[in-house]
Amino acid sequence: MKCVGLCPAFVVELWGVLEGLCCVRRLGFTKVELNTDSEAVGQLVKEGRVTSLLGNTLAKQRKLLEFDWIIDISHTYCEVNKCVDGLANFL
Template structure:
């Protein structure tokens, strides 16, 4: 499973984060791989998908369930049409990655169930540009990862 998120701070710094785990989940220790990257762009969602998919493919994963918290991104990637000129380069690169020699299932996940990668993306905004790979998770994510392992999510609050 690959969870992806992007974040932007101060209008000019964007970070992306991802959490890649095998079928054993986070609790198995060695299966936890997280990454953070920072780029001077507001296209963090597209950039985070490219980083995450490339990272998973390079590590030999042949089947991925990709969780993204943007319905627009999910629908755009599942469609044959290019809906917008904005982000067109990212969409083309992501589609190129999706048709490589592997199986990728794209799913929408609410932001509340993506708390770990949301925290990683925000953490990425505070780092220097470049990719960071954590074989051991940052201690600041301990409580979020524990909640994830236990299946605890923050409920989605909507107004009536």
């Protein structure tokens, strides 16, 4: 859990991706499946486009993606992943 202040859901999703990647990197995983319920976030992370508003967060993600590991980024509807959706709504 992280306090990101008052911001759009899109930015929260990007922070979630960054925190998740940092966590699995610290745990030493070399093959990761990243699922997001936001197609736009998944596409932005895959393409590595940096906008001025989100530049710092995206730059950190880009740096993590360049490490020697395999990350499969895909879109998953939140209705399909009930466990994660339930946890997100609980917190």
